[in-house]
Amino acid sequence: MRIIIFGAAGMVGSRTAVEALARGHEVTAVVRDPNRELPQGVGIEVGDAGDPAAAARLIEGHDAAVSAVRAPVGQEALQVDATAALLKGAAVSGVRLLIVGGAATLRVPDSGKAVLDDPRYIAEEWRAVAEASAAQHRRCIEEREADWTYLSPPAMLAPGARTGAYRLGRDDLLTDAAGISRISAEDLAVAIVDELEHPKHRRTRFTVAA
Ligand SMILES: NC(=O)c1ccc[n+]([C@@H]2O[C@H](COP(=O)([O-])OP(=O)(O)OC[C@H]3O[C@@H](n4cnc5c(N)ncnc54)[C@H](OP(=O)(O)O)[C@@H]3O)[C@@H](O)[C@H]2O)c1
Secondary structure (H helix, E strand, C coil): CEEEEECCCCHHHHHHHHHHHHCCCEEEEEECCCCCCCCCCCEEEECCCCCHHHHHHHHCCCCEEEECCCCCCCCCCHHHHHHHHHHHHHHHHCCEEEEECCCCCCECCCCCCEHHHCCCCCCHHHHHHHHHHHHHHHHHHHCCCCCEEEEECCCEEECCCCCCCCEEECCECCCCCCCCCEEEHHHHHHHHHHHHHCCCCCCCEEEEEC
């Protein structure tokens, strides 16, 4: 496949590039700053995910697109703008778009609340990011043209080991036997490329956890 990744220099984007390259896919990495460090073997394009015309031009000709963009702290609202621009670009080019979002709109099984409203998961300093990812998910649900998929990571996502194993879920937050909701960024990347290779969640949201 020809896969294009927006936010390719970031935690999730770079690991998705490495995973896709390791499986023999062709990867285009989109960065705003061409000096950003990127995995060996990617093609590099400079572009802003918030620009719909640039998004459509860059996505054109690929088999799938991934958004691993995170807006800078204090500018969380740009997350929704970038998502809207990428959805427009995906709709114009007819290419499938997988958006790596947040856990905010997942339902916490033991409280029935959304993660966003459960103080066990969202500390005050994370509220703006969580609200932006909730708005980002809503923007996808409203989308009528693009072929989108929204991935909600579990509560905790950080660099770690690639085990190749993960559990799949839909709208409920996944926790392990100890009540921990987590996955490594490496295994999230495995789940992303699996979904690109074998689409199971078109125009819907899914989640994963260790
Ligand atoms: N538990 C959770 O729910 C959880 C935890 C972590 C992350 N996430 C989500 O996972 C996704 C990826 O996050 P991450 O941790 O990998 O982020 P990250 O490491 O901060 O990387 C984000 C990348 O996006 C790029 N970017 C930002 N705005 C852009 C734009 N307009 N156009 C092009 N590139 C842009 C940044 O590049 P520059 O260097 O140019 O700024 C950066 O390289 C985000 O949606 C984030 O909210 C969710």
